[in-house]
Amino acid sequence: MSFTFVAPDTEKELKAQLSEAGSFLMTGGTDLLVKVRIGKIKPQKIVSTLKVPTLHFLENKVDELVVGATISYSELLDFKPLKKDLPILYDAIFTVGSPQIRNRGTLTGNVVNASPAGDGLLALYLLNATVEVSDGSVIPIEKFVIGPGKTILPEREYVRAIHIPKYNWNVHYFEKVGQRNSMTISVASVGWLIRCRNGAIEKFRIAYGSVAPTVLRLKEIERFAEGKTIDENFVHTVSEMVKKSVKPIDDVRGSAKYRKTLCANLVYRMIERRTKC
């Protein structure tokens, strides 16, 4: 394991450091460090973003929250408007690891790490977040992530911030099913957002984690749900549609069959929780 470690303190220097081959970006390092230690990644240089002050910011605008690249989960959870304005994101990142992990890990790291099990990532998919890259481009999250651990982040560029649009959802729900309550990678996770109008669903968003190569938004179901009222029949139909849409695999955390059934059953939380429009 012979590599160098640099921690530039300006974005200009950060970019210069990244221009050398074999350079890997690191913020909290909670994921990268694991990959380096097991030899999955063999860096020549690790470039830490933590000392760049211009990446450490939270900007709370009327219509969106902008989260700088080095803001940790803990800092985000401590940011008072988050729970009120983006409760689904609050609920999702509260399930990440433990306080120790949340003190180091970042939302941007979750995005760039691009795990289909990313808890923060699932909320960002639901909220139609966009990713601000250092070359000036702003890319929708669903386009930015292209597979497990894969993004379209160009080499020698870095993510500056995540932009998260605010919208007045009437219902939000997030649930992560793991083998234990904490410090766990999800077997499956689900989230939905509902906007109601005149007793029926006006807008619906639903996404699953850990059941496909990326987090999965089920857009067919989202379109189907528009105009419907939430009753047993609706939940049953959605559950059947979920079963057909998710594409889980067998792995150490659970079998594909179990995951499919689990995903379908999770929709029934709407009945349990007496979700109504």
Place this chain on the structure above:
Amino acid sequence: MRVEFKVNGKRHSVEIEAGELLVETLRRLGYKSVKHACDTASCGACSVQLDGLPVLSCRTFTAAVDGHEITTVEGFSKEGALSVVQSALLEEGAVQCGFCIPGLVVTAEALLNENPEPTEEEIKTYLNGNLCRCTGYESQTRAIKKAAEIRRGTLHRNANAQGDGI
């Protein structure tokens, strides 16, 4: 590469490998309370405070703490006397094999600094990254609650409790 950081108030300047883990450096410097246990970010036995916040030293490069302050469990006992949290753990019988305790104390101290009046639920949530295979957490939760009360001045310690109870 050379890094400088403080451990329990003491300044250290150390020559390290770029890939060296904080837990390795700390143990090399003699802070043996920091346990290198699961090495998979699962158990919390390697927890230390980084600028007052608990982190996993097995998931932190030493290179990344250059210029920062670390606190290990040794930092909480002043002149050989146990901290309120440590005493409460003893009094409530929350220490059996003891392996998880340094990490647990470090995390519990951070909790009480952040939230001086935690509910039982808040204690359990905050400690969910610190595994203990002996106690079942009941005695530890009780101890942290008690420590919180003592620290707030709403409960006075029974001076004899420690000697008689064990």
